[in-house]
Amino acid sequence: MSEKELSVVGKPLPKIDAYEKAVGKARYTVDLNLPGMLHAKILRSPYAHARILKIDTSKAERLPGVKAVLSHKEARIILGDEAVLDDKVRYVGDKVAAVAATSEEAAEEALELIEVKYEVLPAVFDPEEAMKPEAPIIHPDVPLVKGKGNLRDPVFDYGVGDVEKGFKEADYVFENRYTTQRQAHCCLEPDVGIASWDPSGKLTYWTSVQGAFIVRGILARGLNMPENMIRVIVPPVGGGFGAKYGRLEDVLCALLAKKTGRPVKLECSREEEFVTTRVRSYSVFWTKTGVKKDGTFTARYVRAIIDMGAYAYGIYMAQRAGAWLITPYSCPNCRYEGYAVYTNTPSSGAFRGFSSVPIHFALESEINRIAEELGIDPLEFRMKNRRKTGEINPYNNVPIDAKGFDECMVKGAERIGWRRKRGRREKVEGVKRRGVGMAISVHFAPALHPDMLVPGVAEINVNADGTIHLLIGVTDIGQGINTTCAQIAAEELGVRLEDVTVSNIDTDVNPWGWLVAASSTLMQTGGAVRAAAAKVKKQLFEHAAKMLEVPPEELEAKDRRIYVKKESERGIEISDVIRQAGAPSISPYFVDAKAAYTFGAKATYTVPMYIPPWGAQFAEIEVDTETGQVKVLRLVAAHDVGKAINVSIVEGQIEGSLQNSIGYALTEELMLDKTTGQVLNPDFLDYKILHTTDMPKIDVILVETNSPAGVFGAKGVGEMGHIPTAAAIADAVYDAVGVRIKELPLTPEKILKALRER
């Protein structure tokens, strides 16, 4: 399609919901209250592993204000390997019972009155321990690898070539072990839902979630109900980051509402938010790499051990992390083994940079180390080994499109002053040292995995005055997808951004949509929006063509007007086209009728091929050699975003990712007591996220390669900024003081210890 000059897409327009959020007027699920609504609380396990021998809820039921108590006796509904409420608990914080009462206080007090007799079972908190044959078995009923304790079957084992042969051909073989910590999402709005049943037996559920239709499916299966009897409504969402894809607590909330006949709200406390919402996994990576003297790879092997915690939501990490071994660099022999292991710890699950973030730390750190040991500049090393466009990517056996990869590295290096600064070990203020480091990233995009290749769906309705209602199936969780989709619709239809309204999700109204995940939302749904808008434009052009007496192909639309391409002064307002299509009426009441059903369309879009997003990040840091503290001075993030539909939103996504990932590199870690498995820091006092005052200078470099797979050339950018940061910072620490930290986060104590042992 020949592109006209863009007037809405590519502009840094303010988000359409910015004002209400900035002034604190947006109403999130946590802000909602229904008449007669009850408050629910969950009794959580004090033990990491135990059987519930007896549970007596009678005292709790008699407490004034308490309307219902549920235990496994009524709610042992199993989905996968987890029950809504079970007779066994598998981590400290697991669900034991639930109460609905007239106030949060009464519900909290009722929890204290529930009497539970536990048989405490031996527990295991470390995935490598949990794979030993003598480890206590946490899930006897799921497929496990024989003789390997809690190792979930299957082990994911794939690759290309023959690594053993590759190691023999190598001049050097490097081995290492890296670990990455549990990270919590820290959504400002906690997980929350409000369930309300109407007399017809229909359930309405308001919730803060990244996938309304996924939650509807969970509710339908958990409650054994048809999907048309469940309506899920998603008000503005206060952050998701991968945490919010539906939980069995949703079913629990609905059950309490059903039992009491009143609406019930179930809201996580901050502590529950930290402990129970499926963190980024603790992971262990054993790496082995064969290289020639000149830095050519001969073989790359990784064994990834992913701690799933108590339930198997993290199994996908183990399955997919090998993509990031195989995709970015050329190497004839690669092998990935992914182990998913149960432990008696909080479950792990999706988190921004899903499956990519931990393994990139290991692989990129190892590349920096190998380059150093071979005496090759890490940037040169990458330029030499990185995949080239057209090469077959053995991960999916499809030619790769690596446009943009080089440019990210080259531009980023130039901006940070790589050649000037690398290897200088610059001294400042006596005890401080400065260094620079780098890492690259690659990540999901739709079409990498067939099971993630779900179409985007969009529906456009046109009002008689030329304004637009856009309905999509995916949720705006703050990332700005509603605005971006509105821009796409406005661009395609030739109207202004403010002419387009995008409604938040109501599953009774909106078309179906998948999760907001895997950097897929814009590419899938945005594509559908453009396709739906193109259909509507065609309808408008057909009418306008008659009025202007030219063939429709000769028309163009812009700024609310349809005009003849070659004679732009010959045109007509879109609202006039619509009005003309309406039936003449003698009453001012009925003019809209025909116009409103003449225009409108629904469309789907399936991304045709996997074109990865590429990125490179460079960090400049300062180490205080006496305290071990690392201060990030500057981060340069160069990302191939395909095309920035909204420059402010794209930069915002990358900046937000950086904030989150500097925390991952330096301070964020959900810590467990090694003997009880209890989370030690479930609050912001001791789970340290970065504040605005901790942020370094940030340079975002947008590389635009116009991807043929994405709408207007766009690629997904929601996660990329998170992926390379930790490895780049660790590399910069090495550049500054000569020690490589292989266990995230890079705490001052680890750095001091390494300095001492150097």
Next chain:
Amino acid sequence: MRKFFRPREYFKPETLEEALNLLAKYGESARPIAGGTDLLVKKPPEVEYLIDIASLPLDYIKNDGEYLKIGSLSTFHSIETSSLFKEGAYRILAESAHDFGQATVKNMATIGGNVCSAVPSADFPPVLMVLDAKAKIVSLAGERIVSMEEFFAGVRKTVLRSDELLVEFQIPKPPPHTGAAFYKLGRTSVDIALVNAAARITLRSDGVCEDARIALGAVAPTPIRAKGAEKLLRKKEIDEALVEEASQTASEETKPISDVRSSAEYRKEMSKVLVKRVLQKSLKRAKGE
């Protein structure tokens, strides 16, 4: 025992007398609340009556020539921005207030609350200790003056009785050639201290150290003075080697614990680093450099 923080009643007295009457009446089950940034986070379940003292006329900073007087309701924001703390030894009051929390907390948190909460890691006690501050404490029974060193009795414990309020800090005018410094080590820019340290050095006109005070927080159940280290410095000409030795001694005087924030060993090691840094800076300032 009560398990939840569910106060029965909330009072907002307008006068000191009213407040003291309420405290006397409800005793152990009552608690004064100032900014609430500690109390409402801690939520002690035993509290049944909240006496909000925010309306009392205790938000002031004045200098009567002999003493600097800071009302206990002064917020960290007012201390950070006060024109009285722009130079001299008092400057560390503003500097430590600057390092404290973030803007929203600074506007709420009071210096009285910081001291009375008696959290080992609190930032102001070491500063007040090196400045030789005294606390003015009142109750219906009268008034008493307690030095900062005698004020703390343990983790979250002070010498205050349940019917008393801390109303004012009194800081004597520092002698000439005095320099002071404060250093806080946190995990991020908004954190409670892993270790904090303050020092004040007064030099004679010939450059010999007349007096030295060193205090540390988060390294013992209460904020402590490093008296052994101070002694090493007094009446000596301070050079780099002596600073090193005093820092080492100060570190040996600490009794830190390990917790989620830091190991005891790290706290001990950092005590040395921090004391060295505050001594170097105090010395520079005392010399007018």
